Amino acid sequence: MSFIQLQNVSKRYAEVTALDRVSVEVQTGEMLGIIGHSGAGKSTLLRMINGLEQPTEGDVLIKGKNITDLNKLELRQLRSNIGMIFQHFNLLSSRTVFQNVAFPMQIVGKKKSEIKARVEELLERVGLSDKKNAYPSQLSGGQKQRVGIARALANHPEIVLCDEATSALDPATTDSILQLIQEINRETGITFVFITHEMSVVEKVCSQVAVLEAGRIVETGKVEDVFSNPRHDVTKSFLGLTPKKGGNRNVS
């Protein structure tokens, strides 16, 4: 049984088809990369997995359970089992680093002593123990994303969804954040879905990849296979193998 399974999922907003019969599976502990251009439907796909939105058609199964069948309490439990990491970090600017990481635990009513121990453990893990009383405005982009990662892990999720987690970071910071995420994946066995528009990000951390174009998955497979033998033009363009309009990246 797959940990996350989308079966023929479509999502329409009025006349826009954001997702068109998408089927994708993620196994426990795996890192799936979803790559696509802006507007391809990547964020919509994540909102299907965390139950923020329901599919117009098709089924989303988490651990074999259809999210459409969940009651309010079960949906809340599902959400607290899923951590989110965002491109622009989405930290609360009026709260300290400690308070930002504590926030998801406060929402589910954890005890103060438990929160303190967990926040300190997480800040240690992401290398920010000395910044616990700092405010987001006092941090670099990479440090902000480390706070975002710690916050995503706060409630011991089994799934973490990353929406362009490194897209606002410079290349060196991107590498250090990707390394941290990969280490956490290996240490914890958390299942990751990693959304990006950069192939290099997929190459560095993901085991499987799905290429999304205009709401459809046009190619999917093991990262090494898709990289060595891309079949779809969109995949090739992400790999720099076909000329982009007005571009000069043709390496053939």
Ligand SMILES: Nc1ncnc2c1ncn2[C@@H]1O[C@H](COP(=O)(O)OP(=O)(O)O)[C@@H](O)[C@H]1O
């Ligand atoms: N809440 C919404 N209402 C209407 N259209 C939406 C909504 N969310 C997304 N869309 C549309 O769905 C398509 C896919 O959007 P999105 O999933 O955000 O793409 P991506 O994250 O790949 O850039 C776009 O055409 C977008 O305008």
Ligand SMILES: [Mg+2]
């Ligand atoms: Mg998006």
